[in-house]
Amino acid sequence: MIKMLAAYGLTLVAFAAIDAVWLINMAPRLYKPEIGEVMMENGFRLTPAMIFYAIYIGGIVYFAVWPGLTEGVAKAALQGAVLGFICYATYDL
Secondary structure, eight states, X not given: OHHHHXXXXXXXXXXHHHHHHHHHHHIIIIIHHHHGGGSOSSSOOHHHHHHHHHHXXXXXXXXXXXXXXXXXXXXXXXXXXXXXXXXXXXXXX
């Protein structure tokens, strides 16, 4: 259980750092020109963001990180790629 919580916590920290860099740099360049009319004027809503991150990180840990720790890198890479495809298809489709 401690190993699972550590995997979740470390994944959360890594994902939050990468996502923060992405959003800070790309929101004004990519999102604002394309979907600016539906974006909030000042920031974001914290509660929905926290719920999203809790669920999304749980999915990453369940489908990729944990299999990587227990079954090897090949399993993690395959399941992580499938999860990434499904998640990003949400935006692209």
